Amino acid sequence: xxxxxxxxxxxxxxxxxxxxxxxxxxxxxxxxxxxxxxxxxxxxxxxxxxxxxxxxxxxxxxxxxxxxxxxxxxxxxxxxxxxxxxxxxxxxxxxxxxxxxxxxxxxxxxxxxxxxxxxxxxxxxxxxxxxxxxxxxxxxxxx
Amino acid sequence: xxxxxxxxxxxxxxxxxxxxxxxxxxxxxxxxxxxxxxxxxxxxxxxxxxxxxxxxxxxxxxxxxxxxxxxxxxxxxxxxxxxxxxxxxxxxxxxxxxxxxxxxxxxxxxxxxxxxxxxxxxxxxxxxxxxxxxxxxxxxxxx
DNA sequence: TTGCATGCAAAGTTTTTGCATTAAG
DNA sequence: CTTAATGCAAAAACTTTGCATGCAA
Numbered sequence: 001x002x003x004x005x006x007x008x009x010x011x012x013x014x015x016x017x018x019x020x021x022x023x024x025x026x027x028x029x030x031x032x033x034x035x036x037x038x039x040x041x042x043x044x045x046x047x048x049x050x051x052x053x054x055x056x057x058x059x060x061x062x063x064x065x066x067x068x069x070x071x072x073x074x075x076x077x078x079x080x081x082x083x084x085x086x087x088x089x090x091x092x093x094x095x096x097x098x099x100x101x102x103x104x105x106x107x108x109x110x111x112x113x114x115x116x117x118x119x120x121x122x123x124x125x126x127x128x129x130x131x132x133x134x135x136x137x138x139x140x141x142x143x
Numbered sequence: 144x145x146x147x148x149x150x151x152x153x154x155x156x157x158x159x160x161x162x163x164x165x166x167x168x169x170x171x172x173x174x175x176x177x178x179x180x181x182x183x184x185x186x187x188x189x190x191x192x193x194x195x196x197x198x199x200x201x202x203x204x205x206x207x208x209x210x211x212x213x214x215x216x217x218x219x220x221x222x223x224x225x226x227x228x229x230x231x232x233x234x235x236x237x238x239x240x241x242x243x244x245x246x247x248x249x250x251x252x253x254x255x256x257x258x259x260x261x262x263x264x265x266x267x268x269x270x271x272x273x274x275x276x277x278x279x280x281x282x283x284x285x286x
Numbered sequence: 287t288t289g290c291a292t293g294c295a296a297a298g299t300t301t302t303t304g305c306a307t308t309a310a311g
Numbered sequence: 312c313t314t315a316a317t318g319c320a321a322a323a324a325c326t327t328t329g330c331a332t333g334c335a336a
Contacts, residue, residue: 018290018335039325054293059326075273077216080223081325095267104265114253115276122247123281124238130218132273133258138266161310161315182300197318202301224300 003085005031008070015068025050026061027085035101036074036082074103075132097137104137146228148174151213158211168193169204170228178244179217179225179237217246218275240280247280 005027009019017023029045030037037045043058062083065071074082074094084094084103095104115126148170152162160166172188173180180188186201205226208214217225217237227237227246238247258269 013336016290020291020335022292052293055325056294056327057292060291073220075218075223077271077273080218095261095265095269097267098270104267106261106264108257108260110257114251117251118238118249118276118278121249122238123284124240124247124276124278125284126238126276126278127241128220128277130220130273130275130277133261133267133269134271134273135261135267135269141266141268156311163310163316165317195318198300199302199319200317203316 003031003070008065008085011068011070012064017064021050022046022053022057023061023064025053026058026065030071030083030085034103036076036084036096036103038081039083042083075130077134093131093133095133095135097140098134099136099140099143102137102139146174146213151208151228154211154213155207160207164193165189165196165200166204166207168196169201169208173214173226173228177246179219179227179239179246181224182226185226218273220277236274236276238276238278240283241277242279242283242286245280245282 005024008027008031009024012023013019025046025048026042028049029042033045039055039058039062042062043053043055046053046058062071066073070086071083072086073080074084074096076082076096082101090107091109092105092107093109095106096102109129109131111129111131115129118124118126148167151170151174152167155166156162168189168191169185171192172185176188182198182201182205185205186196186198189196189201205214213229214226215229216223217227217239219225219239225244233250234252235248235250236252238249239245252272252274254272254274258272261267261269
């Protein structure tokens, strides 16, 4: 159940937001790319469909999409400025290529045992986690 | 084997770096706090031992400590500006209190099975991961 | 037509850089 | 003494805000 640009566009409309060419361009940019994008990179790609789109609009659109949980941040060791379309609506994590920044999702993280252990050991009542893997994607391994 | 301010000071000297009062103040600030600190917060705490220390110096010291792998970044869902002294020298992860920002470390992450599975499923050659847990620490749970 | 969205400009944040001065070793 | 570190100022990078105009619904 992939979230395409059009599907998200529908969600936006349902939620009462206007579907401007700029927003659509941002959606297309996010949907079309398999790696994570910084706001600036999104603007670059969005320019294809909406020339001259402002970085400001990209930031505002990302804010909107974040609120609606349609986009998620990618945390890389050296910075956390990347964004991806949140493709599966369920809980998931990222596998990020350290060479080309491609991102693949996975769902089964099997951390509940660990969370229970942490509660026992530290007394923390765990309510969330961040898990990302880094490595080389198949293409970058051979190259 | 906790990394105290003095222990790190020794490492700095060994590596040929000068041990200035400012650097020592940053080390003390980091060593003394159990929660993660932003550069600005570090500057605030460091002022106790080195009044008037510049934010710039804090940044430069953090850069130095990062290179030597003596501090590590804390990734929170809403931003990644926090730093902690890297207390265990081994591989470890963070449990972060979402209320008071206290950080506790843990070591056993048991992700190698998962990494193998990911290799099979995605073809990614995993060489690292980021894992942080969020929740309420014992004190914040009762409050 | 109406109100939300855009984009400019401008300001607010965060982080880095250049350079003269200072101080550690 | 010598070299590296500090701190100011200034700039660069990143993000948010105010306001007039424009456009989706």
